[in-house]
Amino acid sequence: MSNNNTIQLSAQEIIDCDGNQFGCEGGYVNKVLNFGKKKGFIQEECMGYNGQKAECEVEHFEVNECRVENQIWKINDYCIAIQEENIKRELFKNGPVIAQMQPFTDFLAYKEGSYHRT
Numbered sequence: 001m002s003n004n005n006t007i008q009l010s011a012q013e014i015i016d017c018d019g020n021q022f023g024c025e026g027g028y029v030n031k032v033l034n035f036g037k038k039k040g041f042i043q044e045e046c047m048g049y050n051g052q053k054a055e056c057e058v059e060h061f062e063v064n065e066c067r068v069e070n071q072i073w074k075i076n077d078y079c080i081a082i083q084e085e086n087i088k089r090e091l092f093k094n095g096p097v098i099a100q101m102q103p104f105t106d107f108l109a110y111k112e113g114s115y116h117r118t
Contacts, residue, residue, distance in 0.1 A: 040072030
């Protein structure tokens with residue numbers, strides 16, 4: 001979109017309908033990106049967040065109004081970078097990046113600097 005408006009995408013559809021994830025118990029960024037590459041994402045208003053995992057209806061992808069009207073946003077491609085220099089290069093060349101981490105209990109006491117599990 002050329003007007004730079006932010007579009008809120010549906011987290012609930014990922015929670016309910018992406019069988020490769022763990023619903024409200026978490027998941028993996030690369031699997032969400034694969035979902036977006038294969039099926040695309042719909043807007044929040046098409047399937048609002050309710051904070052609970054529900055069964056994805058079998059016909060969801062055929063009957064959801066936004067999907068029927070082809071109002072989906074697909075990912076063309078993505079890159080997984082794991083080293084600092086590679087992440088810097090991605091930021092410089094392509095813009096924002098997504099990061100994920102598995103926090104441990106010692107993270108609750110973290111205040112500043114680089115986090116290392118203790």
